[in-house]
Amino acid sequence: MHTPQPNAPDAARAPRDDDVHETSTEIYLGNVSAAADAAQVLELFSLAGPADMSVPRNADGSHKGFMFGKYANARIADYAIRLLDGIQLDGQPLRARYASSSSTAR
Numbered sequence: 001m002h003t004p005q006p007n008a009p010d011a012a013r014a015p016r017d018d019d020v021h022e023t024s025t026e027i028y029l030g031n032v033s034a035a036a037d038a039a040q041v042l043e044l045f046s047l048a049g050p051a052d053m054s055v056p057r058n059a060d061g062s063h064k065g066f067m068f069g070k071y072a073n074a075r076i077a078d079y080a081i082r083l084l085d086g087i088q089l090d091g092q093p094l095r096a097r098y099a100s101s102s103s104t105a106r
Contacts, residue, residue, distance in 0.1 A: 025077045026099040030066040033090040038063065040089065045069035048080035068099055 032041060038055050045051040051069040058064055071077045077098070085096035 023074050024098045026070045027077050027080055028097050028099040030095040031092050032065050033092045035090045041067050048083050049076040
């Protein structure tokens with residue numbers, strides 16, 4: 001497995017209290033290639049801290065191209081977004097955002 005690297009110099013900076021812009025603890029990770037498996041993505045989510053992950057699946061069992069990570073608090077979720085947004089996985093840049101109520105409908 002290719003280990004992705006943060007794409008911005010400040011992306012690896014630890015979160016600070018004044019960095020939090022949202023109160024959500026759940027993030028959406030999109031543009032996940034069909035070749036990526038859940039273990040790879042969980043490893044990515046875990047770069048920011050312990051995370052619970054959910055994987056929406058198609059009827060055939062394949063993932064839908066996006067996944068969700070839930071963190072203990074909003075600071076860690078904010079850090080995860082800054083860390084993961086734009087990272088290349090299997091040649092595709094991942095999109096990390098706060099999960100919205102519409103995106104959490106699985």
